[in-house]
Amino acid sequence: MRVVLFTGKGGVGKTTTAAATAVQAARAGIKTLVMSTDAAHSLGDALGVVLVTAPDDPAPVTEIEPGLSALQLSASHSVRRSWRSVQDYLLTLFKGLGIDPVVADELTELPGADEIVALLELGKQVESGPWDLVVVDCAPTAETLRLLALPEALAWHLDRLIPAQRGLLRALRPAAAAATGLPLPGVQVLDTLRRWHESLLEIQSILASETTSVRLVLTPERVVLAESRRTLTSLRLYGLAVDQIVVNRVFPDATPSDAKVLDVTSSGSNSSQSGQESTHTAWLAGWNEAQQRGLAEVRHSFDPLPIVIAPYLSHEPVGTDALAALAKARTGEIGDVLMTAPAQGMTVRSEDDGYLLTLPLPLVTAAEVDLKRRDDELLVSVADHRRVLSLPSVLRRCVVAGAVVRKGTLRVRFVPDEKLWPVNERESVARE
Numbered sequence: 001m002r003v004v005l006f007t008g009k010g011g012v013g014k015t016t017t018a019a020a021t022a023v024q025a026a027r028a029g030i031k032t033l034v035m036s037t038d039a040a041h042s043l044g045d046a047l048g049v050v051l052v053t054a055p056d057d058p059a060p061v062t063e064i065e066p067g068l069s070a071l072q073l074s075a076s077h078s079v080r081r082s083w084r085s086v087q088d089y090l091l092t093l094f095k096g097l098g099i100d101p102v103v104a105d106e107l108t109e110l111p112g113a114d115e116i117v118a119l120l121e122l123g124k125q126v127e128s129g130p131w132d133l134v135v136v137d138c139a140p141t142a143e144t145l146r147l148l149a150l151p152e153a154l155a156w157h158l159d160r161l162i163p164a165q166r167g168l169l170r171a172l173r174p175a176a177a178a179a180t181g182l183p184l185p186g187v188q189v190l191d192t193l194r195r196w197h198e199s200l201l202e203i204q205s206i207l208a209s210e211t212t213s214v215r216l217v218l219t220p221e222r223v224v225l226a227e228s229r230r231t232l233t234s235l236r237l238y239g240l241a242v243d244q245i246v247v248n249r250v251f252p253d254a255t256p257s258d259a260k261v262l263d264v265t266s267s268g269s270n271s272s273q274s275g276q277e278s279t280h281t282a283w284l285a286g287w288n289e290a291q292q293r294g295l296a297e298v299r300h301s302f303d304p305l306p307i308v309i310a311p312y313l314s315h316e317p318v319g320t321d322a323l324a325a326l327a328k329a330r331t332g333e334i335g336d337v338l339m340t341a342p343a344q345g346m347t348v349r350s351e352d353d354g355y356l357l358t359l360p361l362p363l364v365t366a367a368e369v370d371l372k373r374r375d376d377e378l379l380v381s382v383a384d385h386r387r388v389l390s391l392p393s394v395l396r397r398c399v400v401a402g403a404v405v406r407k408g409t410l411r412v413r414f415v416p417d418e419k420l421w422p423v424n425e426r427e428s429v430a431r432e
């Protein structure tokens with residue numbers, strides 16, 4: 001099953017683009033589900049329908065037209081309640097402890113219940129839904145990134161939190177609590193954590209799968225572009241494949257194919273034109289020029305990613321027909337929505353004297369990347385985003401010999417640690 005997620009800065013047109021993509025795919029005969037990670041009703045608003053929410057069904061699916069269904073998450077989802085209890089527990093647990101600041105940091109950034117609900121539901125739909133394509137309308141960038149980082153971050157916490165012997169824990173509860181000074185999770189919290197751990201591992205594999213990709217929606221404005229560049233780096237940091245940049249709300253005159261900038265001076269000097277009209281023309285010309293500059297910058301920034309241009313319509317595209325018309329009016333490297341993006345994840349390969357780990361991190365410079373080795377993990381930070389890479393076993397007995405960022409890729413060199421790796425063992429690995 002193909003999964004396409006849409007994200008971008010607030011208000012750029014994520015919901016509209018996701019809905020338009022879904023409508024177009026469904027009308028081309030692809031069995032499509034469109035869902036939002038947002039509990040607000042904006043997806044229904046864009047589709048021009050009221051999506052049902054039923055108290056007894058946490059995620060009811062509404063058929064919009066043949067081949068197209070939409071899913072509205074219910075605000076009274078039971079996961080919401082259990083998430084709150086887990087969150088409370090985790091927060092009390094870590095608050096009073098002299099815990100690793102990295103962990104404490106991650107904890108304060110735990111996402112809200114909406115995001116958890118959406119991820120779990122996405123997992124369920126991919127596992128058992130009858131769809132060829134699931135289109136996900138994500139929240140604005142910051143929340144989306146937390147959402148995407150969640151499976152890994154939470155799985156990391158859970159690995160350390162959930163004692164393997166639950167029976168033992170129960171028997172020893174008072175003694176263990178006294179000995180460690182930690183509040184122990186209640187049985188219910190523990191059960192929830194275990195279940196989620198499993199689901200999150202599944203979701204992690206869905207997000208990292210070759211059939212999942214993210215499309216970044218933006219408008220050709222400087223502020224939006226700056227944020228989108230950072231988002232692209234962060235998405236890659238989390239191992240997500242970005243397979244398209246959608247530039248939305250582009251004025252017809254701003255597209256390079258018919259790039260004719262309005263001549264402000266000549267139209268302004270036209271005596272038949274009122275002062276108001278010439279002000280309007282100057283205003284429009286200003287925007288056209290700014291958008292052209294923005295478009296050039298988009299191409300420069302995101303090359304070689306496919307770029308799709310969606311025109312700024314003269315009305316809000318609401319309803320399936322209007323959305324289909326918007327999808328049709330797009331230009332650029334649209335491609336086949338079912339086609340999957342090439343893998344862009346971490347790779348490890350052996351070199352003469354050790355190993356080379358590579359992680360694509362477009363648009364970053366070495367100065368922006370921070371690396372830390374912690375036991376069997378490599379912590380990669382870019383600005384305020386961090387990923388905990390669990391090192392493959394072969395790298396665990398190596399030390400980091402150096403790291404560079406070259407052509408948008410982080411390259412970390414590992415060499416065997418002489419202390420940990422006796423010479424004869426090293427030879428046996430080399431022979432494998």
Ligand SMILES: Nc1ncnc2c1ncn2[C@@H]1O[C@H](COP(=O)(O)OP(=O)(O)OP(=O)(O)O)[C@@H](O)[C@H]1O
Pocket residue numbers: 009010011012013014015016017042139140248249250310311312313314315316317318326
């Ligand atoms: N290409 C377009 N032409 C004209 N209007 C558009 C276009 N794309 C989006 N809009 C309108 O812009 C507004 C915002 O779009 P949308 O709700 O899709 O943004 P969003 O990125 O999902 O916002 P949010 O961050 O709040 O979720 C809506 O009123 C929508 O109808």
Ligand SMILES: [Mg+2]
Pocket residue numbers: 014015016038042137
């Ligand atoms: Mg939206």
